[in-house]
Amino acid sequence: MEINTQRTMRKIFYLIPILSIALAGYGQTAEEFVDRGDAKALLEDYRGAIGDYTKAIEINPKDEEAYLFRGLAKASLEDYRGAIADFTKVIEINPKNANAYYYYGIANYRLQDYWGAITNFTKAIEINPNEAEIFYSRGNTKYFLEDYSGAIADFSKAIELIPDYTDAYYNRGRSKSAIGNYTGAISDYTKATEIDPNNVNAFLYRGLTKVVLHDDRGAIADFSKVIEFDPMNKDAYYYRGMAKIAIGLIDSGCWDLRN
Numbered sequence: 001m002e003i004n005t006q007r008t009m010r011k012i013f014y015l016i017p018i019l020s021i022a023l024a025g026y027g028q029t030a031e032e033f034v035d036r037g038d039a040k041a042l043l044e045d046y047r048g049a050i051g052d053y054t055k056a057i058e059i060n061p062k063d064e065e066a067y068l069f070r071g072l073a074k075a076s077l078e079d080y081r082g083a084i085a086d087f088t089k090v091i092e093i094n095p096k097n098a099n100a101y102y103y104y105g106i107a108n109y110r111l112q113d114y115w116g117a118i119t120n121f122t123k124a125i126e127i128n129p130n131e132a133e134i135f136y137s138r139g140n141t142k143y144f145l146e147d148y149s150g151a152i153a154d155f156s157k158a159i160e161l162i163p164d165y166t167d168a169y170y171n172r173g174r175s176k177s178a179i180g181n182y183t184g185a186i187s188d189y190t191k192a193t194e195i196d197p198n199n200v201n202a203f204l205y206r207g208l209t210k211v212v213l214h215d216d217r218g219a220i221a222d223f224s225k226v227i228e229f230d231p232m233n234k235d236a237y238y239y240r241g242m243a244k245i246a247i248g249l250i251d252s253g254c255w256d257l258r259n
Contacts, residue, residue: 030060037069046073064093068100071107080107098128102137109141117141132161136168143175151175166195170202177209185209200229204236207243216243234259 037052053070056063071086084107090100105120121138128134139154155172159165173188189206192199207222223240226233241256 028055028059030056030063030066033059034063034066034069037066037073041069041073041076044076046076049073050077062093064090064097064100067093068097068103071100071103075103075107075110078110080110083107084111096127098124098131098134101127102131102134105134105137105141109137114141114145118145130161132158132165132168135161136165136171139168139175140171143171143178146178148175148178152179164195166192166199166202169195170199170205173202173205173209177205177212182209182213186213198229200226200233203229204233204239207236207239211239211243216246219243220247 033052033056037049037056040046040052041049050070050073053066053073056066057070060066067086067089071083071090074080074086075083084104087100087104087107090097091104094100101120101124105117105124108114108117108120118138118141121134121141124131124134125138135154135158139151139158142148142151142154152172152175155168155175158168159172162168169188169192173185173192176182176188177185186206186209189202189209192202193206196202203222203225207219207226210216210219210222220240220243223236223243226236227240230236237256237259241253241259244250244253244256
């Protein structure tokens with residue numbers, strides 16, 4: 001979890017002692033423990049955050065926010081089963097909490113329960129159909145399960161909601177390539193590079209797709225772009241070398257292969 005500015009960091013460092021003093025000297029409320037837990041989580045002190053969220057739950061066993069954030073802290077420590085227990089509790093308290101279903105789905109995915117992940121992402125979408133990240137996550141899961149058409153539909157919906165969603169374009173391109181729609185894949189990779197000119201993976205996979213379409217010179221340009229960004233990228237050297245050899249640039253291609 002990133003903290004954007006030094007000023008924010010300083011405020012958090014000051015905030016924790018202040019909250020600790022307040023909790024020691026006055027009536028301790030669930031909200032105060034949640035606030036302190038949030039501050040610790042921002043500093044990646046997830047175990048400390050879990051302790052505070054647990055205190056909040058002891059004071060108010062119906063505090064869905066405390067359960068949700070405790071689940072997120074557990075997930076940050078890769079305790080996905082513990083996280084699922086907390087997300088399940090949130091849903092018991094509030095069956096309309098889309099975030100609980102979404103993060104439940106993420107935990108399912110981490111535990112390789114992909115169908116469970118899709119079930120929970122779908123439930124989150126039913127509650128909140130305007131959140132691009134949920135469609136994107138369900139699309140990734142469908143891609144993993146080789147439901148490429150379903151993945152394309154979800155990535156398209158994510159793009160509809162956020163038109164400059166770089167990762168959605170990139171992964172939709174991967175999905176299109178998987179079903180043989182290479183022209184469509186190149187279009188999506190190109191859009192991803194237009195939004196993010198430093199997107200190494202989009203250049204790499206666009207190059208690979210151009211190779212499939214026998215556009216070796218175009219592929220060489222894309223692999224060269226990857227090497228410009230990442231001079232140690234062995235895949236880019238290998239594929240560029242093969243593309244060069246395919247158009248008769250034997251010496252240059254062999255040099256790339258040696259790299």
